[in-house]
Amino acid sequence: MFTIAQETPDDWWEVESLYDLCFAPGREALSSYRLRDDVPPIAGLSLVARGTDGSIAGAIRHWPVRICTEDGICNRSLLLGPVAVHPTHQGEGLGGLLIYQTLGGARALGWERVMLVGDAPYYNRFGFQKLEGVLMPPPTNPDRVLGVALKPNAWAGVRGQVSRWSPDMALPQN
Structure with a gap:
């Protein structure tokens, strides 16, 4: 049994310790x-899962990024990650629960697409597929750049270099 809640500033070090352990x-x-x-x-998309003993069993975060073509046309996306589950809770479905919950939350917040760098065999079950023409900064393996559309055809025509979020880009309005 897990309790899932928004990550708070007080959770930060415990979450970072979990990421250090898992990666x-x-x-x-x-x-x-x-x-x-x-x-x-x-x-709303940075969650922690606590076990019955109160310790963090899992965590997930999402970040805004932009994907810009050479001619300056930019699309916004979420970058999922990291997501981690403490080794004592792996295989219990907690990672999947966090992913599904945040994908639903992202959709409710008005985001159209989510991307990540990860293993396709794991993330395919959540709808993630290899993104063609979406380029992460090096040294990222392009076969590990995956995306999922939260609205129909949200990735259609989205190509270009992934870069840091720009404050001039508005967040989606739900």
Whole structure:
């Protein structure tokens, strides 16, 4: 049994410790982290799951990014990640629960698309597919750049370089 709640500032260090436990050393050197630098995660889409003992069993965050063509046309997207489940709770469906809950929340907030860098065999079950023409900063393997449409055809025609969120881009209105 888990209690799922919004991540609060008081959860930050415990969540970061979970990410350190679940991911390889140097995780913050990945290009996806450069897209998150000095950009706050989306309110309502950063969740923690606590076990019956009160410790964090899982966590997920979403960040705004933009995908811009060479001629300057930009589309907004969410960047899912990281999502992590404590090793003692892996295989219990908690990661999937967090993903489904936040995808529904993103849709309710007016977001049209979500992307991530991850393993297709795991994320395909949530509707994520390889994105053609959407380029993450190097050194990202293009086969691991995946996306899911929250509205029909939301990825149609979206191509270009993924870059940091720009304050001049409005967040979706729900």
